[in-house]
Amino acid sequence: xxxxLLFLLLFTFIHFGFPVLAQEEKEKEKQIHPCSSExxxxxxxxxxxxxxxxxxxxxxSNAVKTWIEHHKIQKFKVNIVRxxxxxxxxxxxxxxxxVHTDYNLVCAVRLNTDEIKDDVVLYYTDEELEKILSKxxxxxx
Numbered sequence: 001x002x003x004x005l006l007f008l009l010l011f012t013f014i015h016f017g018f019p020v021l022a023q024e025e026k027e028k029e030k031q032i033h034p035c036s037s038e039x040x041x042x043x044x045x046x047x048x049x050x051x052x053x054x055x056x057x058x059x060x061s062n063a064v065k066t067w068i069e070h071h072k073i074q075k076f077k078v079n080i081v082r083x084x085x086x087x088x089x090x091x092x093x094x095x096x097x098x099v100h101t102d103y104n105l106v107c108a109v110r111l112n113t114d115e116i117k118d119d120v121v122l123y124y125t126d127e128e129l130e131k132i133l134s135k136x137x138x139x140x141x
Contacts, residue, residue, distance in 0.1 A: 035107030039120060041082060041097040044108050048093060052086035059083065063133050067096070070132045071116065076109045083129070091123040 048054045059067060059081040067081050068074055077098045084093040096109045112118045124132070 035100065035105060039108040039110075041080065041095065041106040041108050044095055044120065045082065045084075048084050048086070052084075052088050054084040054086040054093070056082055056084045059133075066133050066135055070135060071111070072113060073109075073111055073116075076111060078109055080106060089123075091125055092129055094122045094124060094129070095120060096122075 045056060049056065064079065064081050068078055073096065076096065078096040079099055080097040082095045082097065084095070086093070096111060097106050098109055099105075100107050108120050110118060110120050111122070116122065
């Protein structure tokens with residue numbers, strides 16, 4: 001009798017329990033990641049620092065405004081620009097990001113404009129970046 005009951009419980013769990021778990025997994029897959037690129041700035045920073053031994057720093061707010069205006073990316077709500085320097089590459093890797101306050105995340109922004117084609121990381125030489133950032137941002141009236 002005990003073996004029959006165990007068999008029945010096991011059969012019930014296998015037959016009905018697993019589909020419930022599978023359904024929960026499908027529901028999770030349907031949820032949209034709060035970062036539309038599905039990459040956080042921390043993920044990208046960890047990857048670049050670990051794999052390319054890069055040092056990094058963030059632009060100050062005035063430089064971020066200049067960066068945004070230069071690339072015409074106001075619609076992406078960028079408020080952080082992180083610059084990476086690796087001893088393995090002559091160019092700087094630059095990632096634009098925005099704070100997603102609802103989820104307490106900093107999301108990397110996948111830029112897609114007339115000049116930038118669906119990129120998370122942009123590459124510039126020191127001279128190119130200096131030229132971009134030397135422009136004064138437009139002041140609002």
